[in-house]
Amino acid sequence: MDSLFILLFAVSILYFSISVNIKRYIFLLGFQGILLFLIALIGLDELSYFNIGFIAVETLVFKGILIPVYLLNISKRNKITNINNFKNHRKMKGFYLIIATISVFIITIILGNLLKNDFIKIKYLSTAITAVIMGLIFIVINKTITIHIISFIVIENGVFLMALAVGNEMPFLINTAILLDLFVSVLVLGIFFNKLTYHFHDDSSDVLSSLKD
């Protein structure tokens, strides 16, 4: 069953590559949050009720609902829904992005199998590394600040999946740290993003170029 969810997670990364609609991006983030909850539920052994509750808050509530709703509100408030805007500010075509995603995925599977041991779930690890690398690529090739935030959350989702891949139990502290990271990054980024659009009236990272030597 977890293979199906992992596959869906990988497909969601592919879908990120071809999409140019902010609502779709945010929907995909929510979808990834729900998938992560299901993967964690199936993949983690010996879960106590407390752990299940904690993971549910982290994945379902935060990643699945709160963050997507928050981002949707920000994008509506700042009127960032123009598809052409996203297309014009992307430096790579969707087709090449799909090729890149598939290539990264294949390479990580090969690497994962080379490093195979009893403590790693290769499927999880390959998908997680793909999410991290593709998140970084999305940041580099896109000039819109909104996409930067969304790509960052894709990276965070990848790291969460990686944590599932390398350990059967996630220590409470690390779990809290991930939640703190997510909370801090997204909410603080959201707050500053609001201020940025207020000051610069633009979603493009081109406006952020006044700091020079």
Place this chain on the structure above:
Amino acid sequence: MIYTYYLVAVVFIGLILLLRSKNLMHGAVYIFNILQIGFVIYLFQNLNYNKVDYFNYDSISVLFACILSVLSFISAVHYQVYEKNQDELLRTVSIHNAVYIGFNAALMGVYLSSRYGMLWAFVEATTLTGATLIYHDRKAVVLEAVWKYIFACSISITLAFVGILFLSVAAQEIHLNELTFTLLKQNALLMNPIWLKAAFVFILVGFSVKMGAIPMFNVDIDAKDVAPSPISGLFSSVVLNAGFLGIYRFYQAFSNTSIGPWMNHVLLIAGISTLFFAAAYLMRIKNCKRMYAYSSMEHAGLVLIALTLGKVGVLAAFLHLTFNAILKSGLFFQVGQMIRINGGNKTEIRGYFYQNPIGGLILLFGSIGIMAMPPSGLFISELLIFKELMLQKHWIIVLLILFALIVIFYVLLRAIFKMLFYPPNPNNLSNLKGKPIEYVLQIFLLGVSIYFGIFQNQFLFDLIQAAIK
């Protein structure tokens, strides 16, 4: 005791947010700083005490905690002067001071953590609190820097977490359930080097953002440029130390394993690149704060190089970090006053010595100090680095470092002489003058560096040697 420290920090944060007088807020910060100094004295008395869960009072932790407590107090004094001259709103001061205590607590956590997960979480907390401190002046350019800082730091810290996950794979293979530094060191030889190498690369890249080294140095420079000078001083010293510690804890655990030589190569490449990038950027610099920020980058590069040179190198690295923290923070505090006297201008400062002779002398001697000229303490550490490089016959590296340092020396000296001794620009002059309390603190920091440069303090050497054993 550490939990009491955090409880006190929370109480003071709450208190500051409730207070409605700027003076009382500053008073609360001073009291917290005095208590923090008291806590560091307690740490010295309980050196190497490791019976507290999640925390460890080893020599490195205590040395860095000591630097933090002293510089934090001095920075608080300068902030009070800064906000009075800016005539800041009560709300701004309240947020700043509350977050300032949180920033201190987060840094203390980074230094005292006994395991990687904790250290990482506290580094993340320094990003949040640090970004709020940078966003003090609420201008568009500050917003740009803060945005870049949070974004790059978040990504870097996430990458560092990936490194920690790889480390946990290596640990799990030998049935190690905790990533405490002591356990990692004890079991280092049993771990799979492939995972360790992967972990090291991610950890180095991740924590480089805090250290201001290659590859994630840009946002750190921007942050130091736009932050209030008392905060820039802390970023150049105690935050740099925190980033270094994130890397060093890994290096310390695994330097005696098969990946030791490989780590040395990676650190050497990172260190030399950092040094050359700093030299290249400094050549076109006009902004005095960015100039000192790049100087910190130069020292970060030297520290990474020093790490690769064995025990003497590690000793030199710690001495270098200590003296850089003392001198660079003092310089940033003085630069804050200089910018204020020049009407807020950071790029066209001329003739500061004629406007303010004492401040000019502090800037001159401080700048000579960061160029590692005797009797600065940095001279000792750089001498040790060069001596060790020559003893190990790394002649090409010696030449490369010398070339970069000569360029940096020339550029810094030229810029400093312009700032100090060229005729003042009448358009930039303001009627504001510095207060004696500002000079006294810088003179104290300068004096400490010179004292350690002339008299080799056995206590400091013993402390560092205990750390590298």
